[in-house]
Amino acid sequence: xxxxxxxxxxxxxxxxxxxxxxxxxxxxxxxxxxxxxxxxxxxxxxxxxxxxxxxxxxxxxxxxxxxxxxxxxxxxxxxxxxxxxxxxxxxxxxxxxxxxxxxxxxxxxx
Amino acid sequence: xxxxxxxxxxxxxxxxxxxxxxxxxxxxxxxxxxxxxxxxxxxxxxxxxxxxxxxxxxxxxxxxxxxxxxxxxxxxxxxxxxxxxxxxxxxxxxxxxxxxxxxxxxxxxxxxxxxxxxxxx
Numbered sequence: 001x002x003x004x005x006x007x008x009x010x011x012x013x014x015x016x017x018x019x020x021x022x023x024x025x026x027x028x029x030x031x032x033x034x035x036x037x038x039x040x041x042x043x044x045x046x047x048x049x050x051x052x053x054x055x056x057x058x059x060x061x062x063x064x065x066x067x068x069x070x071x072x073x074x075x076x077x078x079x080x081x082x083x084x085x086x087x088x089x090x091x092x093x094x095x096x097x098x099x100x101x102x103x104x105x106x107x108x109x110x
Numbered sequence: 111x112x113x114x115x116x117x118x119x120x121x122x123x124x125x126x127x128x129x130x131x132x133x134x135x136x137x138x139x140x141x142x143x144x145x146x147x148x149x150x151x152x153x154x155x156x157x158x159x160x161x162x163x164x165x166x167x168x169x170x171x172x173x174x175x176x177x178x179x180x181x182x183x184x185x186x187x188x189x190x191x192x193x194x195x196x197x198x199x200x201x202x203x204x205x206x207x208x209x210x211x212x213x214x215x216x217x218x219x220x221x222x223x224x225x226x227x228x229x230x231x
Binding site: 001003034036038045046047048051052055057089091093096097098099100101102103104 | 145147149155156157158159162170171172173174206210215216217218219221222223224
């Protein structure tokens with residue numbers, strides 16, 4: 001069970017859009033629709049932003065969207081705001097009641 | 111609203127067993143709809159799923175940690191615990207407990223605030 005692959009960092013200016021990728025295998029991302037995304041601010045617990053690839057929990061702005069193609073899932077944040085600056089982690093069900101996280105991506109709002 | 115709170119020693123000696131408890135308030139572990147998990151984050155590193163337990167006490171572990179991990183549900187169904195044996199400095203991390211919703215959100219939807227555990231002599 002290897003960690004999912006995410007870019008170490010991405011950046012964008014306020015108002016712009018950024019996309020964070022999450023690459024796995026046919027055993028995890030490619031084989032299941034249970035991909036979720038979490039936002040983590042420094043010193044805080046992760047917060048669920050996207051579940052089931054593209055669904056948003058109540059209270060999460062519609063600026064956050066998710067998608068998946070094959071074994072790569074993506075999180076897109078449109079209309080970037082300063083408060084979006086954080087670390088983002090993807091997570092996928094990996095079968096047999098196991099889960100795997102990505103290595104995390106640091107989003108910088110310029 | 112359900113809340114989770116981790117507790118346990120902040121310092122553990124190498125080769126000893128790390129023991130943490132997650133208290134569940136505003137609900138219980140009795141529902142079939144959830145898994146209750148432990149996730150850790152080493153300093154400056156990413157999240158790592160350690161393992162989960164369901165309402166019946168069935169457990170599921172990360173293959174890389176399976177030989178050292180035990181997760182169990184308390185008799186009151188208001189807490190669950192993590193034991194990690196033979197710890198080394200590599201086990202130094204913030205440990206989070208979290209609820210995985212298996213019916214509505216299929217994700218770790220509620221997290222504790224995390225507790226820092228340092229492995230050092």
